[in-house]
Amino acid sequence: MMNTPIGIFDSGYGGLTVFRSIADRLPQYNYIYLGDNARSPYGDHSFDTIYRYTLECVEWLFAQGCELVILACNTASAKALRTIQQKDLPFKYPGKRVLGVIRPTAEVIGDFTANKTVGVMGTRGTINSQSYLLEINKFFSDIKVHQQSCPMWVPLIENNEHLQSGADFFINEYCDQLMQQSEAIDCVLLACTHYPLLLPKLKTVFPDYINILTQGEIVATSLVSYLERHPEMEGKLGRGGTRAFYTSGDPQTFDERASIFFGEELKSGKM
Numbered sequence: 001m002m003n004t005p006i007g008i009f010d011s012g013y014g015g016l017t018v019f020r021s022i023a024d025r026l027p028q029y030n031y032i033y034l035g036d037n038a039r040s041p042y043g044d045h046s047f048d049t050i051y052r053y054t055l056e057c058v059e060w061l062f063a064q065g066c067e068l069v070i071l072a073c074n075t076a077s078a079k080a081l082r083t084i085q086q087k088d089l090p091f092k093y094p095g096k097r098v099l100g101v102i103r104p105t106a107e108v109i110g111d112f113t114a115n116k117t118v119g120v121m122g123t124r125g126t127i128n129s130q131s132y133l134l135e136i137n138k139f140f141s142d143i144k145v146h147q148q149s150c151p152m153w154v155p156l157i158e159n160n161e162h163l164q165s166g167a168d169f170f171i172n173e174y175c176d177q178l179m180q181q182s183e184a185i186d187c188v189l190l191a192c193t194h195y196p197l198l199l200p201k202l203k204t205v206f207p208d209y210i211n212i213l214t215q216g217e218i219v220a221t222s223l224v225s226y227l228e229r230h231p232e233m234e235g236k237l238g239r240g241g242t243r244a245f246y247t248s249g250d251p252q253t254f255d256e257r258a259s260i261f262f263g264e265e266l267k268s269g270k271m
């Protein structure tokens with residue numbers, strides 16, 4: 001019996017917040033996480049670069065035996081997923097699947113906004129791609145989407161400076177810029193898998209009536225439903241609850257920082 005893990009990919013550490021929810025929800029499967037820390041953050045890179053980096057990482061996960069890979073990264077989901085699904089998989093890897101985090105989030109966002117007005121915060125790559133605008137309006141044509149890119153947040157988080165007082169300027173600035181776009185916003189989507197680490201601060205910055213939405217639970221629920229609808233994929237997955245972690249960067253540094261995202265100590269290997 002093959003090990004056949006589910007692959008989980010992010011540019012760096014952020015995907016670990018999604019992996020946490022997936023592993024809690026579906027502990028029976030084997031998993032392999034890959035963070036492309038050597039080349040992160042992805043947020044400001046061009047479409048071509050993000051596509052190339054993401055494809056390389058997905059192909060590496062396939063080479064480790066994955067049949068299913070989750071891009072637990074909004075930037076990669078926005079900039080690379082569609083091309084990989086349409087151009088690469090059918091010809092080079094028929095039967096293998098790559099799923100992202102944008103569609104599952106867009107599908108359910110209507111449940112979290114009474115005013116039908118949502119603020120989306122993400123990297124420049126995610127925001128400039130307009131992916132959330134397009135995907136949300138596919139499912140909810142009556143929801144108004146306001147977007148705010150937050151280019152300083154991932155570097156602050158990756159350097160573990162996000163909860164220091166020095167980070168407050170950039171946290172307040174992007175939140176203010178978003179809220180100035182509309183008084184009707186009652187739901188703020190953290191459309192970057194790093195941002196859940198900012199929750200303690202964001203809860204003090206946004207008024208209480210704002211629903212601050214993170215993606216871990218949403219993506220985990222969507223994966224449960226995907227596997228129920230796709231027994232041909234579910235049947236291929238190895239069971240045993242193993243979890244392996246890899247980084248394209250320095251494993252020691254990864255291990256030091258990863259636990260604040262994953263909620264437990266872990267040991268990684270070099271990609």
Ligand code: DGL
Nearest residue numbers: 014041042043074075193
């Ligand atoms: N965590 C990633 C996301 O969800 C992006 C971080 C980066 O800029 O590399 O968008």
